[in-house]
Amino acid sequence: MASEAPSHPAILLHDAVALSGRFPLLAGVDLEVAVGETVLIEGPNGAGKTSLLRVCAGLVALASGEASVLGLDPVRQRNQLRRRVGLLSHASHLYDDLTVRENVKFAVRAAGGDTDRIAGACERWGLAGRLLKTSASKLSAGQRRRVALASLTARWPELWLLDEPHAGLDASARDTLDRLIGDAGAAGVTVLIASHETEFVESLAARAVTVTGGRITGARSIGAPSLGVPPLGAPSLGVPPVGGLTGGPTDGLDALPGPGPGSAGVAGPIAGPITGRPAGEVAHVA
Amino acid sequence: MWRDSLLVAGKDLRIEARSRVGLYQVAPFGVVALVLFAFALGPDRTQMAKGAPGLFWVAVLFCTVLAVQRSVSVESVDGARDGIRLSGLDPAGQFLGKAAAVAVQLIVLEVVLGIGVVLLYGASIQVPWLIVASCVLGTVGLAATGTLYGALSAGLRVRETLLPFLFLPIAAPVLLAGTRVWQAGLAGGTESYGSPWLRLLVVFDAIYVALGIVVFGPIQEAA
Numbered sequence: 001m002a003s004e005a006p007s008h009p010a011i012l013l014h015d016a017v018a019l020s021g022r023f024p025l026l027a028g029v030d031l032e033v034a035v036g037e038t039v040l041i042e043g044p045n046g047a048g049k050t051s052l053l054r055v056c057a058g059l060v061a062l063a064s065g066e067a068s069v070l071g072l073d074p075v076r077q078r079n080q081l082r083r084r085v086g087l088l089s090h091a092s093h094l095y096d097d098l099t100v101r102e103n104v105k106f107a108v109r110a111a112g113g114d115t116d117r118i119a120g121a122c123e124r125w126g127l128a129g130r131l132l133k134t135s136a137s138k139l140s141a142g143q144r145r146r147v148a149l150a151s152l153t154a155r156w157p158e159l160w161l162l163d164e165p166h167a168g169l170d171a172s173a174r175d176t177l178d179r180l181i182g183d184a185g186a187a188g189v190t191v192l193i194a195s196h197e198t199e200f201v202e203s204l205a206a207r208a209v210t211v212t213g214g215r216i217t218g219a220r221s222i223g224a225p226s227l228g229v230p231p232l233g234a235p236s237l238g239v240p241p242v243g244g245l246t247g248g249p250t251d252g253l254d255a256l257p258g259p260g261p262g263s264a265g266v267a268g269p270i271a272g273p274i275t276g277r278p279a280g281e282v283a284h285v286a
Numbered sequence: 287m288w289r290d291s292l293l294v295a296g297k298d299l300r301i302e303a304r305s306r307v308g309l310y311q312v313a314p315f316g317v318v319a320l321v322l323f324a325f326a327l328g329p330d331r332t333q334m335a336k337g338a339p340g341l342f343w344v345a346v347l348f349c350t351v352l353a354v355q356r357s358v359s360v361e362s363v364d365g366a367r368d369g370i371r372l373s374g375l376d377p378a379g380q381f382l383g384k385a386a387a388v389a390v391q392l393i394v395l396e397v398v399l400g401i402g403v404v405l406l407y408g409a410s411i412q413v414p415w416l417i418v419a420s421c422v423l424g425t426v427g428l429a430a431t432g433t434l435y436g437a438l439s440a441g442l443r444v445r446e447t448l449l450p451f452l453f454l455p456i457a458a459p460v461l462l463a464g465t466r467v468w469q470a471g472l473a474g475g476t477e478s479y480g481s482p483w484l485r486l487l488v489v490f491d492a493i494y495v496a497l498g499i500v501v502f503g504p505i506q507e508a509a
Binding site for chain 2 (some may be wrong): 042062087089091093094095096097098102106107111112135144
């Protein structure tokens with residue numbers, strides 16, 4: 001948990017290109033996310049949202065470009081980084097032959113977390129009583145998701161990467177998740193939420209960036225109308241990026257909603273650097 | 287590294303204790319292999335006792351393939367491999383932990399197979415320390431190479447067939463040295479006959495444990 005404002009952004013990607021074989025996962029992404037900021041990554045299926053999160057988690061190396069996550073190189077310092085990052089992905093990362101409690105305990109101990117938080121985290125996600133001693137193989141998909149979220153809650157890393165976090169959860173669990181994300185943001189945790197179900201998560205984020213075809217093709221601050229995003233390859237509208245990669249934290253956008261004062265005292269860029277590739281193709285903020 | 291290896295070994299052993307795959311599948315497979323070898327050799331007890339060392343180690347090799355397959359497959363379900371990568375555990379610790387868990391299972395299995403060899407083949411142990419030393423050293427080598435090549439084949443759809451293809455030729459020195467030491471241990475031969483082969487096992491172990499510590503991380507990231 002961040003206790004004072006760090007000198008670096010939580011996430012800084014510059015012209016990031018990632019490949020799977022010869023298939024491009026990311027095709028030149030520029031993104032800056034301030035510490036304590038909650039950002040929604042939106043886009044259709046296959047747009048590159050998950051790949052963006054995996055790059056930030058150090059699971060996918062860049063083929064070119066630059067990346068810094070929590071001030072660390074996601075490739076060369078991947079082990080240090082991974083202990084400070086939590087990724088909630090489509091998979092729950094559970095071992096079927098271990099019980100719920102054993103799975104959470106292993107996840108927390110492996111990441112060097114505080115095991116004293118396990119009981120509270122499990123309770124928060126309705127994992128109590130006999131359920132704690134139930135083997136993961138006997139859980140429903142929604143329950144497995146709760147266990148994964150309990151692990152994340154118990155670990156309480158500095159950067160949360162949530163991939164379709166509401167998928168498979170019932171209404172009650174969705175509410176719990178929304179409150180948890182709110183708490184995390186208030187505590188200075190940086191949160192990236194990738195989702196194509198934006199109606200569930202819009203209230204949680206200060207701004208949204210749109211990913212299409214492995215590129216960031218637009219951005220908007222939540223609650224404000226998005227600037228039209230031209231199709232890929234369209235000429236630039238000539239709108240300069242606000243708070244670019246090296247831009248100031250607000251650049252005159254102070255009035256827009258952003259991370260609260262509780263977020264480690266960091267006023268992140270409300271509408272951060274959002275450019276596609278090639279340069280000038282897309283550079284829009286709300 | 288040691289803390290991480292203990293954590294991973296504990297997790298893998300707990301999973302094996304729960305699933306009982308080793309108890310209900312791997313150990314019976316090894317015993318069945320010994321029985322089939324006995325059928326193939328015929329009723330001549332002398333011949334069976336003579337072939338016992340080699341047959342023991344062939345059975346151990348086959349069981350190692352199953353144990354390593356199992357060790358790899360538990361990380362393949364529900365994105366567990368990504369989960370363990372994301373935990374930030376030291377890759378060297380992961381390698382040592384997974385290899386240690388496989389080694390513990392193999393030691394238990396070798397006790398079962400050793401009893402089987404004595405009962406089925408009428409083998410008589412004359413120099414127990416040679417038998418024990420070869421089992422310990424051979425197990426370390428097999429667990430290290432198996433874990434290393436298991437990581438290489440992880441993530442591939444053909445890993446079930448690729449792993450034996452990669453692993454068995456590499457494990458040939460263990461088969462050879464283990465068999466020679468067992469021959470000395472069973473026949474009551476001179477200890478000096480077994481010692482060079484034990485040294486070979488020590489060198490083999492040192493090479494593959496060191497190699498695993500160094501390359502497990504990059505292999506895991508590439509898999």
